[in-house]
Amino acid sequence: xxxxxxxxxxxxxxxxxxxxxxxxxxxxxxxxxxxxxxxxxxxxxxxxxxxxxxxxxxxxxxxxxxxxxxxxxxxxxxxxxxxxxxxxxxxxxxxxxxxxxxxxxxxxxxxxxxxxxxxxxxxxxxxxxxxxxxxxxxxxxxxxxxxxxxxxxxxxxxxxxxxxxxxxxxxxxxxxxxxxxxxxxxxxxxxxxxxxxxxxxxxxxxxxxxxx
Numbered sequence: 001x002x003x004x005x006x007x008x009x010x011x012x013x014x015x016x017x018x019x020x021x022x023x024x025x026x027x028x029x030x031x032x033x034x035x036x037x038x039x040x041x042x043x044x045x046x047x048x049x050x051x052x053x054x055x056x057x058x059x060x061x062x063x064x065x066x067x068x069x070x071x072x073x074x075x076x077x078x079x080x081x082x083x084x085x086x087x088x089x090x091x092x093x094x095x096x097x098x099x100x101x102x103x104x105x106x107x108x109x110x111x112x113x114x115x116x117x118x119x120x121x122x123x124x125x126x127x128x129x130x131x132x133x134x135x136x137x138x139x140x141x142x143x144x145x146x147x148x149x150x151x152x153x154x155x156x157x158x159x160x161x162x163x164x165x166x167x168x169x170x171x172x173x174x175x176x177x178x179x180x181x182x183x184x185x186x187x188x189x190x191x192x193x194x195x196x197x198x199x200x201x202x203x204x205x206x207x208x209x210x211x212x
Contacts, residue, residue, distance in 0.1 A: 023048075027095035034082040046075055049096065052166070053103055059161045060107040062150050070106045077102055100162075101176045108154050148198040156191035159184055 033041035057067035162173035174184040
């Protein structure tokens with residue numbers, strides 16, 4: 001069984017979204033080695049993609065613990081099915097596109113099994129720094145956005161996360177979701193409208209409660 005190592009700070013930071021040709025070629029070479037049973041190649045591939053894999057799954061699922069389970073299962077599938085993977089020259093898709101498609105499908109399966117989990121990463125200790133109030137407002141806004149995001153249909157949520165959180169291009173996101181760019185753009189339009197409506201509804205409710 002694969003064991004995910006704790007994420008160091010570097011792996012939790014935003015990664016360079018656009019994968020270079022050299023990186024894509026390195027991934028392809030690692031996958032060729034993994035297909036022969038090379039565990040070191042798998043560890044190298046995980047080191048490169050694990051941080052973003054967990055972050056993507058966390059934003060779709062709303063739970064870091066569930067996201068780590070999804071990431072582990074995704075790399076187990078990479079290990080088991082490496083011999084089925086086709087190079088970009090053969091399939092026209094990079095390894096990262098193939099991996100994140102697996103992750104999204106696992107997230108959808110997880111969402112169907114259980115309801116949206118608790119929103120993570122709310123600080124337990126009060127922040128008394130000079131900008132504490134502003135940071136708290138930003139954190140509260142982030143929590144509201146994530147709660148609204150959790151109410152979107154699965155496909156809209158996945159499209160929104162890929163394009164607006166992970167900063168994939170429309171073509172890359174469409175490939176991961178297995179849909180056309182036009183269909184993806186339609187999902188994004190509906191997701192943005194739904195989020196605006198949900199957040200506006202929450203603001204209106206807050207004003208009513210405060211007698212505004």
